[in-house]
Amino acid sequence: MLSRDRAADIFERIRKHSTADEVEVLVYGGRSALTRFANNIIHQNVAEENYGVSVRTVFGGRTARATTNKFDADSLRRVVDTSESLAKVQHPDPDLLPMPGQSEDVRATQAVPSRHFEQTAKVTPELRAEGVKRIVSIATRHKLTAAGIFSASESVEGIFNSRGLSDWHTQTSAEVSVTMLADDSSGWQKANCPDVNQLDAGNLAEIAARKAVESAKPHEIPAGKYTVILEPAAVLDMVGFMFFDFGGLSILDQRSFLNNRVGKQIFGSNIEIWDDVAHPLQSGTPFDGEGVPRQRVHLVENGIVKRLVYARATAEKMKHSEHKDKVGPVASTGHGFPLPNELGEAPMNIVFGAPANPKTVDQMIASTERGVLVTRLWYIREVDPYEKILTGMTRDGTFYVENGKVQYGIRNFRFNESLLHMLSHVEAMGTPVRASGEESFDMVVPPMKITDFNFTEVTKF
Amino acid sequence: MKDIASWALNTATQRGASYADARIADDRHRALSTKNGKVGNAAVSESFGFGVRVIADGAWGFAASDDLSRAGVEATAARAVEIAKASARVKQNDVKLAPEKAVTAEWTSPYQIDPFTTSVEQNLELLLKIDSELRSVPGVTLAETNMNFRREEQWFVSSEGADIHQTKYTTGVGYAAYAFAGTEIQKRSYPNSYGGQWQNKGYELISDLALLENARRVGEEAVLLLKADKCPEGSFDIILDSSQLALQIHESVGHPIELDRVLGMEANFAGTSFLTLDKLRTLRYGSDLVNIVADARQEHGPGLGTFAFDDEGVPAQCTPIISNGLFTGYLSSRETAHTISANRSGGTLRAESCNRLPIIRMTNISILAGEKPLAREQLIASTDDGIYMETNRSWSIDDKRYNFQFGCEAGWEIKNGKRTRMLKNPSYSGLTVAFWNSMDAICSRDEWVLWGTPHCGKGQPQQVMGTGHGAAPARFRAVKVGSAYKGN
Numbered sequence: 008m009l010s011r012d013r014a015a016d017i018f019e020r021i022r023k024h025s026t027a028d029e030v031e032v033l034v035y036g037g038r039s040a041l042t043r044f045a046n047n048i049i050h051q052n053v054a055e056e057n058y059g060v061s062v063r064t065v066f067g068g069r070t071a072r073a074t075t076n077k078f079d080a081d082s083l084r085r086v087v088d089t090s091e092s093l094a095k096v097q098h099p100d101p102d103l104l105p106m107p108g109q110s111e112d113v114r115a116t117q118a119v120p121s122r123h124f125e126q127t128a129k130v131t132p133e134l135r136a137e138g139v140k141r142i143v144s145i146a147t148r149h150k151l152t153a154a155g156i157f158s159a160s161e162s163v164e165g166i167f168n169s170r171g172l173s174d175w176h177t178q179t180s181a182e183v184s185v186t187m188l189a190d191d192s193s194g195w196q197k198a199n200c201p202d203v204n205q206l207d208a209g210n211l212a213e214i215a216a217r218k219a220v221e222s223a224k225p226h227e228i229p230a231g232k233y234t235v236i237l238e239p240a241a242v243l244d245m246v247g248f249m250f251f252d253f254g255g256l257s258i259l260d261q262r263s264f265l266n267n268r269v270g271k272q273i274f275g276s277n278i279e280i281w282d283d284v285a286h287p288l289q290s291g292t293p294f295d296g297e298g299v300p301r302q303r304v305h306l307v308e309n310g311i312v313k314r315l316v317y318a319r320a321t322a323e324k325m326k327h328s329e330h331k332d333k334v335g336p337v338a339s340t341g342h343g344f345p346l347p348n349e350l351g352e353a354p355m356n357i358v359f360g361a362p363a364n365p366k367t368v369d370q371m372i373a374s375t376e377r378g379v380l381v382t383r384l385w386y387i388r389e390v391d392p393y394e395k396i397l398t399g400m401t402r403d404g405t406f407y408v409e410n411g412k413v414q415y416g417i418r419n420f421r422f423n424e425s426l427l428h429m430l431s432h433v434e435a436m437g438t439p440v441r442a443s444g445e446e447s448f449d450m451v452v453p454p455m456k457i458t459d460f461n462f463t464e465v466t467k468f
Numbered sequence: 469m470k471d472i473a474s475w476a477l478n479t480a481t482q483r484g485a486s487y488a489d490a491r492i493a494d495d496r497h498r499a500l501s502t503k504n505g506k507v508g509n510a511a512v513s514e515s516f517g518f519g520v521r522v523i524a525d526g527a528w529g530f531a532a533s534d535d536l537s538r539a540g541v542e543a544t545a546a547r548a549v550e551i552a553k554a555s556a557r558v559k560q561n562d563v564k565l566a567p568e569k570a571v572t573a574e575w576t577s578p579y580q581i582d583p584f585t586t587s588v589e590q591n592l593e594l595l596l597k598i599d600s601e602l603r604s605v606p607g608v609t610l611a612e613t614n615m616n617f618r619r620e621e622q623w624f625v626s627s628e629g630a631d632i633h634q635t636k637y638t639t640g641v642g643y644a645a646y647a648f649a650g651t652e653i654q655k656r657s658y659p660n661s662y663g664g665q666w667q668n669k670g671y672e673l674i675s676d677l678a679l680l681e682n683a684r685r686v687g688e689e690a691v692l693l694l695k696a697d698k699c700p701e702g703s704f705d706i707i708l709d710s711s712q713l714a715l716q717i718h719e720s721v722g723h724p725i726e727l728d729r730v731l732g733m734e735a736n737f738a739g740t741s742f743l744t745l746d747k748l749r750t751l752r753y754g755s756d757l758v759n760i761v762a763d764a765r766q767e768h769g770p771g772l773g774t775f776a777f778d779d780e781g782v783p784a785q786c787t788p789i790i791s792n793g794l795f796t797g798y799l800s801s802r803e804t805a806h807t808i809s810a811n812r813s814g815g816t817l818r819a820e821s822c823n824r825l826p827i828i829r830m831t832n833i834s835i836l837a838g839e840k841p842l843a844r845e846q847l848i849a850s851t852d853d854g855i856y857m858e859t860n861r862s863w864s865i866d867d868k869r870y871n872f873q874f875g876c877e878a879g880w881e882i883k884n885g886k887r888t889r890m891l892k893n894p895s896y897s898g899l900t901v902a903f904w905n906s907m908d909a910i911c912s913r914d915e916w917v918l919w920g921t922p923h924c925g926k927g928q929p930q931q932v933m934g935t936g937h938g939a940a941p942a943r944f945r946a947v948k949v950g951s952a953y954k955g956n
Contacts, residue, residue, distance in 0.1 A: 421866070
């Protein structure tokens with residue numbers, strides 16, 4: 008793995024070569040491997056090791072970026088020259104701030120737990136194959152067909168700048184995803200964790216298998232508004248569509264569904280949301296694209312959006328904008344993307360608050376007279392950006408619930424549901440867990456029971 | 469390159485690989501964007517690396533690295549073999565590849581102006597002019613533009629003796645105007661949404677598109693949408709513009725014909741397909757007017773799915789997918805060809821970059837234009853009561869590619885053959901086979917455009933690929949309209 012010392016040496020070589028007023032270097036990469044299986048065999052199995060260095064230079068308010076994965080002296084000189092020549096032809100950016108230094112006040116103090124686990128870094132192809140073999144044996148026992156992945160990675164991310172800032176983060180990540188297929192039904196589970204020992208591939212496979220078996224011979228029930236019980240992955244993939252609107256720049260650009268809604272009750276009073284990189288169930292880098300430490304931000308309090316997140320420049324711009332008195336506290340929070348960029352910032356470490364009286368999924372089912380249990384959602388897209396209407400499909404385990412019991416599997420639904428409506432109709436929630444889906448980054452979210460969820464069509468399987 | 473290739477192939481075969489190939493790639497990108505009069509992104513990147521794919525003990529292994537030293541290349545090739553041997557622990561049958569003649573070849577995608585020879589100042593000047601024109605329209609609250617260039621140079625070598633050197637240029641450009649007022653955000657894009665138009669062309673693409681000339685209209689339409697009537701809900705005849713039809717093809721034809729999906733190889737992520745093998749040459753996929761091909765050949769045009777050889781050395785081909793409405797072909801690879809009794813791959817295996825395993829990807833999946841002359845305005849004139857929809861705003865389809873829903877940026881009511889009032893938030897939905905069977909007219913070649921879809925996601929780890937889709941405006945009868953807003 009690329010070490011911090013080597014990265015610092017690369018930065019020094021770049022800094023010496025650069026003639027820019029300021030220079031910033033991002034260094035990133037790592038090793039990753041992924042074993043993929045389908046039809047009860049391993050059909051794809053890959054590994055890679057790659058690193059990159061990205062150089063941002065500044066000349067009198069002009070900035071630009073150049074990136075390479077070649078670390079020899081000539082390539083490093085060329086990437087600096089490219090960045091500088093690109094920067095020099097830019098128009099000066101009046102919003103561009105001097106690069107942050109190591110001692111700036113915005114440096115955070117929150118401790119982030121270690122997210123690097125040797126046992127994850129040392130996962131071998133043989134170990135991944137053994138994990139797959141276990142999953143396949145469960146599939147075979149249930150007369151099912153298994154498909155999925157078992158992956159492990161080790162990565163580094165560092166930032167250095169000419170004002171003395173130096174930050175470095177290493178982490179590992181392991182992931183298991185399992186789909187169990189029967190003739191006319193399927194089940195799915197997925198989990199991701201920095202520590203491979205915390206993943207139980209067998210348990211995930213058993214749950215996915217049970218869902219596939221229990222949803223066999225699906226019934227077709229009519230589309231309409233139903234009480235739904237969304238498992239955590241389904242909640243994650245829905246709510247993930249709103250967090251890019253929690254960046255200050257999205258308000259300044261007037262492309263956010265939070266335009267004129269900050270400080271107002273837009274969700275039910277039981278909705279609490281933080282962005283918290285230090286949460287024990289979270290993962291990721293504790294500093295942003297400029298090296299500013301990520302702060303813990305209470306985004307939604309009692310259903311009211313109280314705070315947004317800010318890159319340094321966005322915060323300064325917001326302080327002088329017509330919106331400044333309508334968006335809550337305005338300050339850099341360490342959520343910016345690497346500069347230059349168009350998006351500004353976004354919260355990337357979402358943690359939902361635990362309800363006062365958490366319910367398990369089984370308890371939610373038991374309290375439901377008539378409803379739908381959803382394992383997973385798929386192909387979610389935004390239909391309306393301000394009302395935040397999303398469309399998508401259920402997938403891999405959708406069940407009809409009646410009189411407090413799961414009755415049978417049902418054909419998959421298409422939904423067209425507003426997130427404003429959905430998060431205002433949460434009747435019950437469970438304890439938040441680290442969840443993985445396919446449409447959004449991992450979050451800490453609860454299962455939810457929601458009334459009047461809007462299914463508009465039903466498909467043929 | 470010869471050294472790197474021989475280090476990789478020799479190591480792989482010495483370690484026990486029965487087959488090996490290596491792709492060595494040199495990539496360059498330029499990405500520029502503006503937002504509300506300022507440069508949003510200005511970035512250049514380059515990467516150089518290689519990937520080694522092997523079969524050992526009858527199973528696949530793949531490893532990639534950016535370490536091009538002899539030690540690095542040999543270690544990576546050895547790793548690929550080690551991985552393949554681990555794969556063999558969970559296998560049923562040995563992997564077998566359909567035969568393919570190993571060739572030595574050289575190909576560069578045609579271009580008139582190497583985009584990397586144009587200056588960044590020139591690129592940004594155009595984008596900022598467009599940006600200014602968009603914002604000159606009162607009511608436009610956000611203007612965004614983008615321009616992207618890519619040059620991919622790749623050397624493919626295999627243990628069977630293939631030695632193929634290809635270089636491909638891609639250019640992409642587009643812009644959008646947003647208007648926010650009250651409780652609504654509306655948007656218009658040009659020449660297409662989500663990044664505009666993308667082709668395997670040089671800088672000449674930029675001048676072909678009349679970008680500046682259309683900016684004011686696009687800005688005005690974004691603002692007009694705020695006051696437009698809502699698209700009604702119900703069953704309507706609809707006419708789709710060529711860019712929306714291109715995405716309809718991508719989602720409801722291109723993906724379901726991927727043979728790896730059909731065979732369950734993508735079941736965990738991208739999904740499977742309703743097009744089970746029994747449907748080949750038996751399913752009436754569409755009306756008699758529907759003729760769709762998968763054509764990677766240069767003569768099809770500069771699509772994002774155009775190449776000379778795919779990433780396992782198979783020459784570009786044209787496969788009839790739907791012929792006069794009948795389903796006639798899948799997208800296949802050397803590994804999967806036998807499942808459809810083909811004696812050769814269809815040549816569709818491609819990887820995002822050299823550090824990714826090639827998988828079956830769409831090439832240029834295009835609907836053929838109508839043979840009789842028919843302009844878009846003539847098509848509208850021949851429609852009594854319907855809705856014309858333009859430019860995609862949202863898209864979603866189930867994991868077997870059957871139930872779909874699309875939203876468009878703008879619609880217009882058609883009454884008695886005339887385009888009348890503008891309609892906001894148009895959307896339509898349906899089931900794939902019923903929808904394609906409802907097509908009763910398609911415009912002729914003059915209206916046909918080879919669109920680029922630059923960001924198609926598939927595979928684990930996910931790969932993003934560019935695909936091409938030629939389409940002309942077409943009419944579909946009795947389509948369900950407006951359910952996207954039903955109940956909201």
